[in-house]
Amino acid sequence: MRKTYYTxxxxxxxxxxxxxxxxxxxxxxxxxxRHGEQFRFRTExxxxxxAFRGRYVALQFEQAxxxxxxxxxxxxxxxxxARIEKDSQxxxxxxxxxxxxxxxxxxxxxQVRWRRRDNMIRLDLPFDRYYMDEAVAPVxxxxxxxxxxxxxxxxxxxxxxxxxxxxxxxxxxxxKPISEFLAERK
Amino acid sequence: MVSGARANERSVRLxxxxxxxxxxxxxxxxMSPRAERGADSRYARWLSDQLPILVSAGVLSExxxxxxxxxxxxxxxGRKRRFxxxxxxxxxxxxxxxGIILLLAHNWEGISxxxxxxxxxxxxxxxxxxxxxxxxxxxxxxPWREGTATFLTLAxxxxxxxxxxxxxxxxxxxxxxFLLSWMLLSVPLVYLVGATVPALIYLAGITAWAGYxxxxxxxxxxxxxxxxxxxxxxxxxxxxxxxxxxxxALSWALSVCLPIAVGITLWExxxxxxxxxxxxxxxxxxxxxxxxAGSAELGAAEQPSRWQRPLQMTGAGGIVVLSFILxxxxxxxxxxxxxxxxxxxxxEAAFIPHYVLAAAILGVxxxxxxxTALRRQTARLFLGIIPVLAAVGCVVHAIGIHATSLPDDMTxxxxxxxxxxxxxxxxxxxxxxxxxxxxxxxxxxxNAGMIVLIALLVARFFDSEMSFTARGVAFIVLxxxxxATNLVFIRRRGEVR
Numbered sequence: 001m002r003k004t005y006y007t008x009x010x011x012x013x014x015x016x017x018x019x020x021x022x023x024x025x026x027x028x029x030x031x032x033x034r035h036g037e038q039f040r041f042r043t044e045x046x047x048x049x050x051a052f053r054g055r056y057v058a059l060q061f062e063q064a065x066x067x068x069x070x071x072x073x074x075x076x077x078x079x080x081x082a083r084i085e086k087d088s089q090x091x092x093x094x095x096x097x098x099x100x101x102x103x104x105x106x107x108x109x110x111q112v113r114w115r116r117r118d119n120m121i122r123l124d125l126p127f128d129r130y131y132m133d134e135a136v137a138p139v140x141x142x143x144x145x146x147x148x149x150x151x152x153x154x155x156x157x158x159x160x161x162x163x164x165x166x167x168x169x170x171x172x173x174x175x176k177p178i179s180e181f182l183a184e185r186k
Numbered sequence: 187m188v189s190g191a192r193a194n195e196r197s198v199r200l201x202x203x204x205x206x207x208x209x210x211x212x213x214x215x216x217m218s219p220r221a222e223r224g225a226d227s228r229y230a231r232w233l234s235d236q237l238p239i240l241v242s243a244g245v246l247s248e249x250x251x252x253x254x255x256x257x258x259x260x261x262x263x264g265r266k267r268r269f270x271x272x273x274x275x276x277x278x279x280x281x282x283x284x285g286i287i288l289l290l291a292h293n294w295e296g297i298s299x300x301x302x303x304x305x306x307x308x309x310x311x312x313x314x315x316x317x318x319x320x321x322x323x324x325x326x327x328x329p330w331r332e333g334t335a336t337f338l339t340l341a342x343x344x345x346x347x348x349x350x351x352x353x354x355x356x357x358x359x360x361x362x363x364f365l366l367s368w369m370l371l372s373v374p375l376v377y378l379v380g381a382t383v384p385a386l387i388y389l390a391g392i393t394a395w396a397g398y399x400x401x402x403x404x405x406x407x408x409x410x411x412x413x414x415x416x417x418x419x420x421x422x423x424x425x426x427x428x429x430x431x432x433x434x435a436l437s438w439a440l441s442v443c444l445p446i447a448v449g450i451t452l453w454e455x456x457x458x459x460x461x462x463x464x465x466x467x468x469x470x471x472x473x474x475x476x477x478x479a480g481s482a483e484l485g486a487a488e489q490p491s492r493w494q495r496p497l498q499m500t501g502a503g504g505i506v507v508l509s510f511i512l513x514x515x516x517x518x519x520x521x522x523x524x525x526x527x528x529x530x531x532x533x534e535a536a537f538i539p540h541y542v543l544a545a546a547i548l549g550v551x552x553x554x555x556x557x558t559a560l561r562r563q564t565a566r567l568f569l570g571i572i573p574v575l576a577a578v579g580c581v582v583h584a585i586g587i588h589a590t591s592l593p594d595d596m597t598x599x600x601x602x603x604x605x606x607x608x609x610x611x612x613x614x615x616x617x618x619x620x621x622x623x624x625x626x627x628x629x630x631x632x633n634a635g636m637i638v639l640i641a642l643l644v645a646r647f648f649d650s651e652m653s654f655t656a657r658g659v660a661f662i663v664l665x666x667x668x669x670a671t672n673l674v675f676i677r678r679r680g681e682v683r
Binding site (some may be wrong): 004007011012014015017019021022023025026029030050051052054056069076077080099109111112124125126127128129130132133134135136145150167168171179 | 194287290291292294295301302306310311314315321322324325338343344345346347348349350351352353354355356357358359360361364367370374378379402446652
């Protein structure tokens with residue numbers, strides 16, 4: 001009987017950890033969403049699939065390609081810090097890529113995807129999936145394709161960044177939040 | 187005495203007809219029951235099924251049948267029911283858990299973030315309550331333990347997945363983080379609840395995790411300390427019943443995951459280093475370890491069937507397939523000879539665990555080979571000797587690649603040494619397996635030997651890397667040798683017609 005209680009006590013601890021793990025993820029992201037600085041990133045959405053988390057819009061960022069200054073080199077797959085600043089139109093752009101954590105300003109942790117001889121690198125940014133309703137994701141991609149054929153694209157995401165953590169906030173098509181855009185289309 | 191000899195003869199005939207030449211134990215049960223009494227429930231069940239038939243056929247009198255029944259005691263008929271219950275509860279829990287994951291993955295539009303948090307935690311909390319209840323009230327029930335633990339394992343995945351969906355977590359190491367947190371949160375269930383299904387999911391999960399981490403050039407070698415977590419559970423299962431369903435399932439998972447994990451975690455030193463044929467030494471050692479460890483007698487009462495010996499089967503299969511690959515000259519050709527091959531970053535301290543692991547696999551293989559040799563279990567060494575051959579091949583290959591002062595022709599000819607060696611090896615292996623099968627009347631063994639021989643013959647017949655003359659002569663010599671051995675065998679038995 002005593003063994004049962006010990007096991008039960010240990011299991012209760014485990015159960016608390018199991019509940020705490022997702023809750024801490026939620027809390028950290030909520031903090032970033034409330035207090036983080038907001039950036040916009042131009043993107044191209046395409047629609048793939050994840051068995052556990054459903055359909056998402058994979059985002060490809062024009063700003064993820066960076067020219068490194070002479071003498072700075074990174075290895076393929078290296079973890080780096082990308083300092084983000086706003087350009088004249090208010091869109092986020094990568095100002096600097098460093099191996100050490102920046103002391104100030106907004107930054108994200110990224111990974112070097114590839115590099116070229118002219119010292120251009122492409123970064124994998126920590127926000128490249130926008131999960132969507134299974135029924136809506138393909139429609140969003142289709143809508144984007146139609147739009148981009150007719151007019152200049154105005155597709156971007158808003159991202160909140162705080163202390164190196166980035167949380168995707170909203171996907172905009174044609175300057176409108178995706179849900180609003182799709183509602184108008186219907 | 188005479189009737190005993192006749193019974194013996196009949197039982198051998200019967201067992202040969204059933205293709206179970208090795209199962210002298212089975213008939214031993216009928217011949218010397220006292221020694222085997224109560225030991226082997228499978229045969230006791232078989233006997234209890236047979237008795238009514240024997241009585242109705244007039245072979246046994248009813249009293250004799252009753253006496254036999256009394257002698258062996260009641261047959262455990264509840265086992266099948268318990269087994270069915272466990273399997274049903276596991277699959278029920280699996281289906282419901284996966285269904286919840288899919289429903290949440292639909293990503294219902296218009297659900298607010300607080301509602302999503304509740305939705306994420308709800309299945310997990312329900313599953314936790316079920317597991318808690320099982321610990322308190324159904325501790326001895328395997329179906330409850332396995333079922334609830336399976337459900338909780340999947341509910342954890344659903345919770346993490348829904349949270350990461352809600353906040354669009356993504357980025358380079360997102361999938362590996364997801365898998366690792368899922369695995370670490372669920373693996374304690376293996377010990378707290380005493381369930382094996384979470385251990386199976388854990389093994390598959392950490393193997394997939396290692397793959398994702400390796401593709402991001404991360405420290406996939408951590409797979410091994412993670413895998414060690416399962417070892418005590420595996421050990422307990424072996425002690426409980428070495429050929430039970432749970433032991434067998436975990437053994438299958440191990441024999442699938444370990445070869446994959448070796449390939450993933452040792453990728454750099456095997457495939458990117460200056461010694462590419464090290465791969466063959468490491469893999470041959472690994473398969474030898476699986477084969478020899480799986481062949482060890484564990485003192486089980488029942489004779490295990492083939493599918494109950496996954497380590498042995500995977501090991502043997504791996505050895506044969508690997509040897510077959512190594513019979514091709516192209517495998518040993520030093521085509522990377524003029525490339526820039528250096529240890530480079532592989533000299534860094536970060537790779538010490540990789541070398542330690544490779545050395546450990548080799549060391550365990552050698553230890554098992556030596557102990558098998560000392561016990562004079564020579565039949566097992568037929569398969570177990572492959573790491574030694576692979577090591578010889580590796581040395582020859584290394585000379586071919588690195589001795590740049592040697593002329594190219596010479597190194598190509600050097601590559602013939604391991605090629606011929608492995609062709610001979612597989613030939614001997616195929617013939618020996620076939621003969622062993624014929625001797626014991628084991629049809630699967632005869633078939634396995636024949637498949638090896640046929641594959642070898644076909645591969646060499648169509649092998650464009652060797653000259654037609656060499657192949658022609660080799661085939662004819664081989665044919666003559668086959669016929670000659672056949673003739674000698676028949677002569678020795680005095681049955682030539």
